[in-house]
Amino acid sequence: MRNGLSRGTRFRSLLFLFPSLLGTLIFFVIPFGMIIYYALVSKPVGGEFVGFSNFIRLFHNRAFLVGFRNTAVLCVSAVTLSVMLALGLSVLLENALPARGALRTAFLCPMFVPAASVVLVWTVLFHHNGAINAALAAIGLDPVDWFHTWWGSLMVLLMYLWRNLGLYVLLFTSALSAVPEELIGMANLDGAGPVRRFFTVKLPYLAPTMVFVVMLSLIYSMKIFREVYLLTGSYPYDHLYLLQHFMNNTFMSMDYPKLCAAALVLLTVMGAITAAVFWLEDRVGRDLENG
Amino acid sequence: MGKSGFLRRLFVTVLLTLLALLFLAPMVLTVAGSFMPGEELAGSYGAIFGDEYMKDPVKLKFIPEKPTVEQYGKLAGDKSYAARFLVSALYTVSITVFGTAVSALAAYGFTRYRSRGRRLTFLGFSVLMLMPYQVTLVPNYFVSKWLGTFDTPLAVILPGVFSAFGVYLLTKYMARVPKDTLEAARLDGAGEFRLFTRICLPQCKSAVWAVALLTFFDNWSMVEGPLILLRDESARPLSVYLSRLNAGEPGMAFAAAAVYMMPCLALFIFGQRHLTEGINSSPKTATDRKT
Numbered sequence: 001m002r003n004g005l006s007r008g009t010r011f012r013s014l015l016f017l018f019p020s021l022l023g024t025l026i027f028f029v030i031p032f033g034m035i036i037y038y039a040l041v042s043k044p045v046g047g048e049f050v051g052f053s054n055f056i057r058l059f060h061n062r063a064f065l066v067g068f069r070n071t072a073v074l075c076v077s078a079v080t081l082s083v084m085l086a087l088g089l090s091v092l093l094e095n096a097l098p099a100r101g102a103l104r105t106a107f108l109c110p111m112f113v114p115a116a117s118v119v120l121v122w123t124v125l126f127h128h129n130g131a132i133n134a135a136l137a138a139i140g141l142d143p144v145d146w147f148h149t150w151w152g153s154l155m156v157l158l159m160y161l162w163r164n165l166g167l168y169v170l171l172f173t174s175a176l177s178a179v180p181e182e183l184i185g186m187a188n189l190d191g192a193g194p195v196r197r198f199f200t201v202k203l204p205y206l207a208p209t210m211v212f213v214v215m216l217s218l219i220y221s222m223k224i225f226r227e228v229y230l231l232t233g234s235y236p237y238d239h240l241y242l243l244q245h246f247m248n249n250t251f252m253s254m255d256y257p258k259l260c261a262a263a264l265v266l267l268t269v270m271g272a273i274t275a276a277v278f279w280l281e282d283r284v285g286r287d288l289e290n291g
Numbered sequence: 292m293g294k295s296g297f298l299r300r301l302f303v304t305v306l307l308t309l310l311a312l313l314f315l316a317p318m319v320l321t322v323a324g325s326f327m328p329g330e331e332l333a334g335s336y337g338a339i340f341g342d343e344y345m346k347d348p349v350k351l352k353f354i355p356e357k358p359t360v361e362q363y364g365k366l367a368g369d370k371s372y373a374a375r376f377l378v379s380a381l382y383t384v385s386i387t388v389f390g391t392a393v394s395a396l397a398a399y400g401f402t403r404y405r406s407r408g409r410r411l412t413f414l415g416f417s418v419l420m421l422m423p424y425q426v427t428l429v430p431n432y433f434v435s436k437w438l439g440t441f442d443t444p445l446a447v448i449l450p451g452v453f454s455a456f457g458v459y460l461l462t463k464y465m466a467r468v469p470k471d472t473l474e475a476a477r478l479d480g481a482g483e484f485r486l487f488t489r490i491c492l493p494q495c496k497s498a499v500w501a502v503a504l505l506t507f508f509d510n511w512s513m514v515e516g517p518l519i520l521l522r523d524e525s526a527r528p529l530s531v532y533l534s535r536l537n538a539g540e541p542g543m544a545f546a547a548a549a550v551y552m553m554p555c556l557a558l559f560i561f562g563q564r565h566l567t568e569g570i571n572s573s574p575k576t577a578t579d580r581k582t
Contacts, residue, residue, distance in 0.1 A: 009404060012483040016400030019393045021412070023453030028419055031430030089307070097304050105563065106311035112504075112555040113318060115512040116533035117548040120324070121317040124349060129338035134348040162314065170567060215421060219456075222423035226514040230534040244515065247425040251432070251519050263429040267422065274421045278414070 032267075038260040047257070054261040064262060066238055067246035071222075073153065074242070078160050078221035079214055085161065086168035086213065087206070091198065093173055104173065107166035115226040122231055126155055147232060152239040160224045168213045175209040176202060207284040215277055319353050321552065324545030325362055327355040332542055362546035372529075372536070372547060379528035380554070382444060383510045386451035391503045394457030395495075399487050401458075402465040403473075413462060420455040424515050435520055446520040451510055457502040464498035464569070465491060501569030504562045508555055 039054055041047035058064050089107070093100055110118075125131050126146040133143035146155045179202050187201045225244040232240055234249055243266065250259045324332065332340075335350045366372055401413055419427070427450065435446040468491055476490050477483075492499065517527045529551055536547050559566075 009477075009483065013400050013403035016396045016403070016483075016487070017409075017412075018400075020397030020400075020453065020458055023393065023449070024416070024419065024455070027434055027450045027453050028427055028430055031433045034433050035429055089310075092303050092307060095300055095303050097300060097307065103307050103311050106315055108563070108566075109318065109559070110314055112508050112552075112559040114508075114530060114551055114555060115514065116530045117321060117552045118317050119534055120544055120548050121320050124320065124336055124339060124351070127339045127349075129349060131349045131351050137348070162317070166314070167570070171570065174567075218421055219423075222425075223509070226512055226530075229514055244423070244425050247428070248515070248518060251428075259429060263426050266426050270422055270426065271418060274418045277421070278417065 035260040035263055038256050039264050041257060044256045050257075054257045055265070058258055058261045058265065061258070063241070063246050063249070064243075066241050067243040070153065070239065070241055071243040074156060074160075074224070075218060075221045077157055078224075079217045081157070081161060082164065082168050082217040083210060083213055086165055086172050087210075089165070089169045090172035090176055093169070094176055104166070104170060107169050109166065110163045111167055113163070116230055119227060119230045122155075122159060122227065126231075147240065148237045150239050152237065156224060156228055156240065159227050160221060163224070163227075164217065164220045167216065171209050171213055172206065175206050179205045208281070211277060211281045211284055214280075218273065218277075316353075318552070320351060321545060321548050323353050323355055325549040326358040326360070327352070327545070328357055328359045328361055329542045331356055332545070362543055363550075365543050366546045366550065369543070371532075374525070375527075375529040375532050376551070378444075378526065379511065379530060379551075382447055382451075382513065382528055383507055385448050386454075386510045387503050387507045389448075390452045390454055390457055390506050391499060393452055394454075394461050394502060395492065395499055396487075397458045398461035398465045399491055401462045402468070402491075403483070413459075416455040416458050416462075420459050428515060428519055431516070432519060441520065442522050442526070444521075444526060447513065447516045450516070451506075451513075454506070457506060460502050460505075460570070461495065461498055464495055468494050495569075497565040497569030499569070500562050500565030504558055504566055505570075507558060511555055 038044055040049055040051065042050045042053075093104065097103065123130070127133075128143065128145060128147075130146075132146075136143055144151050146152055183201050184197065187197045192200065222244070225242050228236065228240055228242060229245070229248075234245060234252075235241075236245065243262075247259065247262060250262065324336075327335070331352075334347065335352050337347055338349050401409055431446070431450045432441075434450075435441040438445075440446045440449065473486055473490055476486055481489065512530050513528060514530055517531050521527050533544075533547060533551060536544055
């Protein structure tokens with residue numbers, strides 16, 4: 001179809017890709033080869049081939065397992081809640097409200113606040129003597145230990161939602177406004193109520209945006225490590241210990257075979273998730289074309 | 292509609308306004324804290340930052356009683372803060388400027404000519420984009436050792452420039468620039484680079500802005516990279532250093548956090564319009580299909 005373009009265009013357009021391709025090869029692709037090598041030897045310099053023993057060592061490492069579990073729980077709940085809450089807020093914002101734009105901007109604001117700036121406020125809120133516990137005490141409830149119990153996972157999730165929800169709301173509201181009026185009108189004539197109208201008419205139109213939000217929330221749920229690290233340092237208690245803590249600490253102890261094995265495991269898991277997301281994106285696109 | 296419609300809208304407005312205030316609260320608290328004199332801070336947040344035996348419960352204060360710029364004065368005298376601020380600016384601005392440029396070029400290369408090979412390469416970029424930082428950090432570390440950039444600013448800047456996120460977003464957006472416009476200009480004798488700068492970029496202005504903003508916000512908060520790639524403490528940016536300041540001197544910390552937030556706030560105010568436009572249309576949303 002694009003054969004109409006001359007060979008020259010083909011070549012020159014390749015030049016545009018060159019800087020990015022070169023950088024990506026040097027900084028990401030080629031070193032992955034080194035990682036595979038390191039993951040299979042006993043030590044980085046002069047080591048011998050040890051097969052999968054680094055991986056076996058990794059799967060017996062308690063810190064890795066705890067970090068892996070917490071990160072997985074965080075990702076799954078972050079993705080699910082992102083889609084559900086953002087969709088809910090966008091539907092509410094569809095009402096003819098005064099100052100809709102201002103509300104949307106207010107939700108969007110946290111995205112620009114640097115992690116290091118807001119850590120101060122998180123401390124004020126979640127500290128054992130902090131504002132939330134003071135409020136709980138005022139209504140006669142026991143204080144919550146946010147940093148040392150499973151409530152910590154909730155705290156991380158709250159920090160994540162605060163930072164990222166606005167962006168997803170922005171994406172959903174604009175997708176909602178792109179649903180053709182005729183379709184909604186037709187559904188009204190068919191006597192569909194607001195709930196049915198949402199699920200049968202609007203939701204199919206939102207599907208591509210939903211896939212994009214899933215992708216973004218996967219990316220951003222990994223980045224919430226920054227806040228956790230700045231709040232609690234390299235060795236937090238179990239419920240706040242993420243895979244990233246494990247990787248950083250393994251870096252510091254210079255156990256490269258273990259580190260590379262962990263990176264490969266993470267690469268495989270994320271690769272599988274990515275494949276699933278792209279399969280979904282492809283399907284969603286095709287459904288819309290046919291539907 | 293009628294009366295029940297009005298009540299519902301009132302309820303939704305109140306609900307969303309409260310939620311919006313909650314989203315804005317951390318920023319307001321930071322700025323308010325920065326204008327409080329030392330005694331007032333001790334009175335409000337003494338239970339957290341002050342003497343542990345001070346049992347006055349925390350009081351969140353959104354408006355300082357006796358506003359003062361005393362904290363800012365102290366901050367201005369702190370030479371290391373200013374130095375870190377410049378380090379942060381150097382890293383973030385270089386990554387944003389060069390990264391956005393490299394991404395835009397690559398996106399144009401992907402859009403201008405499509406082949407099986409390029410589709411596969413683009414898929415590769417998308418997979419890379421979804422990889423958590425910790426996976427790519429391991430390759431970055433080995434490459435920085437190999438190139439001799441370890442423990443220099445380039446160790447953090449170079450991998451940041453070649454981030455796949457911008458390539459992904461801009462390629463998705465540029466795919467919507469009408470091919471005919473480009474072809475017509477080419478037949479008029481415009482070179483490929485001219486097509487890129489004069490025809491393609493102006494149409495993708497919002498998306499370029501959106502990528503630049505997201506890159507800036509992300510890197511202004513960089514934590515993982517400097518921790519691993521920069522052993523020299525003085526080369527680490529403010530994003531890592533600020534939390535240490537918080538622990539040492541709570542009085543100045545609020546001002547430090549507020550000042551640190553300002554570049555992002557300015558960019559957000561300046562570029563929000565583009566962000567709304569540029570990221571909205573980036574994935575294949577339903578709007579594509581109507582045209």
